[in-house]
Amino acid sequence: MEAKERIAYIVVSLLASVAIVSVILIFVFIAKESLPVFFNPEIKKEANLRIFFLTRDWQPIGLEPKYSFLPLIVGTLKVTLVAIVVALPLSLGSAIFTAEFAPRRLREIIKPIIELFSAIPSVVLGFFALMVIASWVQDIFHTSSRLNAVTAGFALAFAVIPITYTICEDALNTVPRELKEASIALGATKWQTTIKVVLPSASGGIFAGIMLGLARAMGETMIVLMVSGNAAQITWSFLDSVRTIPATIAAEMGEVAFGSAHYVTLFFLGLLLFSITFIINYIASILLERTQKRLRGER
């Protein structure tokens, strides 16, 4: 019996460490491939930090390749912002509805449906956006290009909503019933209780939900590749076509010459994206843990 327990323990911890080690190895691999940006004098001539962050153009193919990250960063921020602005009120609103106001039966219908959204392959969402959302956006804003940051942002919102909704819902549900009862027993209405007790108590979890939605929006590739227009440009308008970091990597990595400055640059972009989403995820998990501790009364 004890031997069995031991074997189970070893197998499970082995599996867990494989997962952790893989993440570390992925990071190490990407970092290693992007190192020539700092150390290889040939590559440094074409691709270095000054070019990445202080020039304005991304034109990797041509007589004189240009590797500025700025249009890609601007593009990523634009679609992410639109996605969050669209997704946040919808996900938080539905989370408040199902956690606080909906009768249990209705909740048991709505929650799985929203969560099922995350099972839609992003290529399908992209296709839907290409055919439907793009036309709406064009009809409403009379844009020259159907494919722009607003279209991509709306499509991304569908990918963000299930994540943000689920985490917000869970956060609202972990607010102890005693707190709500205390508020109601003091003469607060249901709505006052939600605004003044439930939401503040769950705020950490709600922020975590927003953060993870943000990370999802920044990292999503297929949707933006299909509907953002893929034009690397720096403009203020959200109705211009944009190109994001992940879409750039996906579109160009297949064609690039191994070991070239372009190749190294794409890996460096990947490293940047990985670091950003990793940091966002990490902050989110800290927030979640802190909220839970606070609600349990530890500090």
Next chain:
Amino acid sequence: MNNIKISVKNLNIYYGNFLALKDITLDIPEKSITAIIGPSGCGKSTFLRALNRMNELLPNVRTEGKVLLDGQNIYEPNIDLVTLRRKVGMVFQRPNPFPKSIFENVAFGLRIQGIKDKEQIEEIVELSLRRAALWDEVKNKLHKSALELSGGQQQRLCIARVLAVQPEVILMDEPASALDPIATLRIEDLMRELKEEYTIVIVTHNMQQAARVSDFTAFFLTDENRAGMLIEYGNTSEIFTMPRDPRTEGYITGRYG
């Protein structure tokens, strides 16, 4: 005997089809402490929560009969629940301060009433904390989190929070069951002070506590269908020294419960 504050008449409470409380009739005198005692599951808490209509937060609860507060039936359809719950405050079994500052916990009831006057709020917060015998311990850290207080302090904070909305009746659902003996005695002292001004109804598991602190005692027990019913009600001294019902005697002498 004092004037009657709450008069319960033929109260039945159902959870779905299950009858949890059967035909309770009971008068609660004002400015006194009435203790509800009885074994677990006999409907003590359900009874208490019927007095400020907190049972309605649960689905499928049905209430029959009348609860008269100053002669007015609180189960009539035109009753405003917000006003009712301000008049009939509640302290819960486990201290449940909001994850806010000490000050904001006490100010909560005022803020939701829309009171904005800063001086007025500060004044009421101080007064309520003084009445709850907590002021001296927290006056220098009013803006620290309420969760940093000890359990006993948290429970007194919850009492202060109720006092701030100026209730007439305070319901206490085993308010000391999560506290150590010293904190418990402090809560009991506080209750004795508060009964000068408020009508207090307390549910307790602890018979010594009921005997120590209350003026009147009601003994609840379940019947063969597990429905809670009132066995005996009267002056605490009589209930504990010469109970009329043998079941009461059995319970207080520790034969079951």
